[in-house]
């Protein structure tokens with residue numbers, strides 16, 4: 001039957017709240033006791049993965065941001081050099097493909113024109129093979145790729161992608177662990193990350209309980225014209241995704257910056273009219289991030305920080321701190337996406353925009 005919103009006001013809201021169950025679905029049958037089941041990527045995956053020496057990832061929009069996160073994961077945990085590019089750029093340049101390169105596409109719909117064209121172009125470039133991580137079974141991308149991993153998020157109706165993104169990230173962590181297993185990632189770390197993945201749906205449920213607090217916080221944005229999102233390392237793409245969500249549905253101009261680049265330009269924009277949102281998990285870059293936040297505070301910027309409950313950041317005048325449960329560093333990007341989705345959702349509702357069908361945008365861009 002036709003998709004229904006159930007008790008939710010918008011599809012986007014429903015899809016945000018479905019994330020604990022769809023992340024569990026994305027993991028279903030794919031985890032062994034202490035490692036990832038490589039056959040989840042289809043027959044022949046094991047043999048193909050053993051030959052992978054680097055990876056090229058191509059996608060559009062939100063899916064592109066998932067690819068950016070994966071680059072950090074693949075290099076850190078599987079030791080595999082990875083590149084990420086937007087499909088509309090990739091397909092129109094000369095691409096040098098080193099021997100042993102796997103071509104990976106990410107797409108919710110599997111029908112995005114540029115991503116599909118990039119796959120068709122890549123087939124002529126001497127890649128080892130192609131893998132599609134996709135949400136729509138039987139889509140063009142799935143039919144035309146050598147290997148596939150379905151994200152199992154179920155139909156996504158809201159134009160602003162939410163559950164498709166977090167299930168893509170889940171799939172990309174599975175890919176990282178599948179490759180890591182072949183490339184010598186320690187079995188302790190594999191077991192730790194597999195356990196972390198198993199605990200993720202519960203943590204996401206906990207973060208969703210921040211909904212009320214985030215709704216209150218969203219009032220600080222309704223009258224603003226600009227917002228700046230900061231993240232470092234693997235959280236820079238999460239900042240990009242937070243800014244994209246806010247732009248797409250609330251029409252507030254939002255930019256994301258790696259926090260360390262702040263002083264090379266955007267700091268000039270910071271004043272009391274510019275809310276600054278930062279994700280501050282308890283990772284190795286935290287001290288660096290804290291000093292970036294001080295740079296913002298010193299200019300009168302209003303800060304909103306999403307931080308690990310163990311992080312010693314005190315709320316003060318001009319700085320709101322929202323606590324998230326502790327999560328394994330590697331999985332933090334998935335968890336920290338949730339409050340940013342809720343924030344943009346509530347800002348859009350306050351502004352009265354068409355949340356599920358924002359102006360000028362399409363769910364699936366099948367024409368060029």
Ligand code: G6P
Nearest residue numbers: 061062063107108109112161362
């Ligand atoms: C459109 C949608 C975005 C999506 C992008 C890529 O721009 O509005 O939400 O991220 O296409 O779509 P795909 O289906 O390939 O992930």
